[in-house]
Amino acid sequence: MSDTESMFAGVSNPRARRRRRMGAVFAVLCAAATMVGVVFLAVLLVDVALDGVPRITREFLTGFASRLPEQAGIKAALAGSVWILLLTAFIAFPTSVSAAIYLEEYAPHNWMTRVIQTNIANLAGIPSIVYGILGLALFVRYLGFDRSVLSGALTLSLLVMPVIIMASQEAIKAVPSTLREAAYGLGATRWQVVSTQVLPMAMPGILTGTILALSRAVGETAPLIMVGAVGFIAFTPSGPLDRFTVLPLQVYSWVSRPQEEFHLLAAAGIVVLLVLLLTMNAVAIVLRNRYQTRN
Amino acid sequence: MQEKAGVEGEGVPLNFRRSRNVKERLIGAGLFACAAASTLITVGVVAVLLGETINFFTQVSIVEFFTGTRWEPMFLEKHFGVLPLLTGSFMVAGGAAIIALPVGLLTAIFLSEYAQPGLRKVLKPVLEILAGIPTVVYGYFALTFVTPLIRTVLPGTDVFNAASASIVVGIMIIPTVSSLSEDALRAVPNVLREGAYGLGATKLEVATRVVVPAALSGIVASFILAISRAIGETMAVTIAAGNLPNMTLNPFESIQTMTAYIVQASLGDTPRGTIVYQTLFAVGMTLFLITLAMNILSQWILSRFREEYE
Numbered sequence: 001m002s003d004t005e006s007m008f009a010g011v012s013n014p015r016a017r018r019r020r021r022m023g024a025v026f027a028v029l030c031a032a033a034t035m036v037g038v039v040f041l042a043v044l045l046v047d048v049a050l051d052g053v054p055r056i057t058r059e060f061l062t063g064f065a066s067r068l069p070e071q072a073g074i075k076a077a078l079a080g081s082v083w084i085l086l087l088t089a090f091i092a093f094p095t096s097v098s099a100a101i102y103l104e105e106y107a108p109h110n111w112m113t114r115v116i117q118t119n120i121a122n123l124a125g126i127p128s129i130v131y132g133i134l135g136l137a138l139f140v141r142y143l144g145f146d147r148s149v150l151s152g153a154l155t156l157s158l159l160v161m162p163v164i165i166m167a168s169q170e171a172i173k174a175v176p177s178t179l180r181e182a183a184y185g186l187g188a189t190r191w192q193v194v195s196t197q198v199l200p201m202a203m204p205g206i207l208t209g210t211i212l213a214l215s216r217a218v219g220e221t222a223p224l225i226m227v228g229a230v231g232f233i234a235f236t237p238s239g240p241l242d243r244f245t246v247l248p249l250q251v252y253s254w255v256s257r258p259q260e261e262f263h264l265l266a267a268a269g270i271v272v273l274l275v276l277l278l279t280m281n282a283v284a285i286v287l288r289n290r291y292q293t294r295n
Numbered sequence: 296m297q298e299k300a301g302v303e304g305e306g307v308p309l310n311f312r313r314s315r316n317v318k319e320r321l322i323g324a325g326l327f328a329c330a331a332a333s334t335l336i337t338v339g340v341v342a343v344l345l346g347e348t349i350n351f352f353t354q355v356s357i358v359e360f361f362t363g364t365r366w367e368p369m370f371l372e373k374h375f376g377v378l379p380l381l382t383g384s385f386m387v388a389g390g391a392a393i394i395a396l397p398v399g400l401l402t403a404i405f406l407s408e409y410a411q412p413g414l415r416k417v418l419k420p421v422l423e424i425l426a427g428i429p430t431v432v433y434g435y436f437a438l439t440f441v442t443p444l445i446r447t448v449l450p451g452t453d454v455f456n457a458a459s460a461s462i463v464v465g466i467m468i469i470p471t472v473s474s475l476s477e478d479a480l481r482a483v484p485n486v487l488r489e490g491a492y493g494l495g496a497t498k499l500e501v502a503t504r505v506v507v508p509a510a511l512s513g514i515v516a517s518f519i520l521a522i523s524r525a526i527g528e529t530m531a532v533t534i535a536a537g538n539l540p541n542m543t544l545n546p547f548e549s550i551q552t553m554t555a556y557i558v559q560a561s562l563g564d565t566p567r568g569t570i571v572y573q574t575l576f577a578v579g580m581t582l583f584l585i586t587l588a589m590n591i592l593s594q595w596i597l598s599r600f601r602e603e604y605e
Contacts, residue, residue: 048436051439219430
């Protein structure tokens with residue numbers, strides 16, 4: 001493409017020169033726009049790290065919430081986040097992967113399949129707080145799970161299900177159909193084909209999508225406020241029906257206090273949260289790379 | 296074709312075949328149940344929202360809800376006009392759009408038309424990180440970094456203000472615009488670009504007069520989706536924009552969005568059956584319908600105005 005532009009170089013009428021100059025200005029503008037996001041991200045990370053990292057001590061990681069900022073810690077929030085992460089994975093992963101297997105390997109081409117598929121695409125666009133309202137009415141009040149880890153995990157499962165289903169469908173689609181046909185040719189049933197050929201092949205892709213979806217769940221705040229998680233909890237949950245708090249909620253509860261000391265605590269909580277998310281994303285990237293090199 | 300694959304050969308004992316068929320059917324039914332469950336989520340959302348919203352409208356007139364300019368459900372003398380919350384949501388989303396739409400589109404043009412493949416490979420994941428950062432972190436940054444910055448320039452600004460929330464929400468939705476628009480731009484076939492170069496167009500003219508118009512449906516769809524995300528955004532606006540349902544268009548004042556109200560109301564003790572509990576659902580329904588309409592509109596534009604190339 002630069003060849004075409006160098007063709008202009010010989011032309012020296014003022015109009016061509018102006019067009020070239022306009023082109024250069026536009027190129028700089030596009031590059032500058034791209035840098036807006038990059039620079040913002042850098043400033044945000046540096047700002048949070050400067051405020052938060054000095055505040056991270058052993059006491060901070062092992063202490064409970066407190067009215068005194070110098071004693072406050074994130075033990076309950078960290079434990080709650082791990083609980084929510086595991087329980088959400090436990091609920092959402094099998095159901096979502098089953099739904100994806102059905103849609104890719106079993107579903108007939110009829111109106112019902114189309115309805116299910118369109119619906120999944122639309123679910124992904126519902127604001128997370130609306131899932132929170134559903135969780136509040138359905139799990140907390142109607143089913144009587146109260147403000148428990150279970151209510152929170154079920155609510156977040158609904159939130160991440162469409163994402164995991166769509167990622168799993170992509171992974172299953174990528175399995176070459178020759179594999180299926182060879183297995184069918186040997187007399188395998190449909191479930192044997194799926195369980196021994198398709199799933200093992202698609203699993204790295206499915207896991208990558210699942211981890212990315214779960215990292216979104218770990219960062220969610222609003223739906224968990226709706227189901228009644230609060231920032232001030234001085235114990236770690238010992239079962240799925242216990243009350244709980246999570247890291248983003250603890251951060252929110254510190255941010256919403258006027259005192260500067262609590263804002264620094266919030267920054268420290270954010271650093272821990274981002275490290276957790278970064279670890280999850282790194283695992284997903286490693287899985288994805290392994291997957292790509294194998295194909 | 297795949298249906299026939301389950302049929303067995305002659306030599307297999309009949310009872311083995313039958314039990315195998317039963318197992319296959321059960322598995323198929325189980326998988327179908329999981330897929331069908333996903334539609335129950337939508338049914339659940341609609342049923343739950345609709346049920347309490349109807350209860351709400353037996354006590355508050357629908358005309359007052361949509362035309363009233365005062366939102367004071369927790370005061371002794373209650374007012375249920377949702378307009379201040381709607382104004383708040385649309386002001387934040389509008390401010391975010393002013394930032395995200397041009398920046399996102401120019402980013403997409405840069406990634407698709409200008410950046411070398413190596414640079415693109417680095418920039419894309421970096422922009423994805425912006426979309427992966429929890430919104431509560433954006434809220435913290437808005438309150439402790441962006442707001443003080445605004446207040447040094449304009450000292451009259453409230454501590455909680457719509458402008459600060461708009462800025463971080465705008466940054467937050469840049470990846471939505473840039474990645475979807477970039478997909479649309481890259482789907483434009485190279486022959487169009489080459490044809491334009493052949494006629495003597497510069498790179499700028501190719502990008503803005505050939506590629507962007509050819510990808511317009513995808514770009515507009517990404518714009519609508521991004522604005523819909525901004526309207527549904529909760530934590531950043533709750534933290535940075537405040538909790539004052541204020542009918543104003545001044546971005547430097549404290550306001551309240553629909554989402555921020557839902558958070559505020561659910562933080563307090565709201566027993567079932569009270570009018571405050573029902574407002575959660577009425578406001579939630581309004582939010583749900585607005586975002587749903589925008590998502591459907593964006594999908595419709597994509598399918599209706601897509602330019603097909605061979």
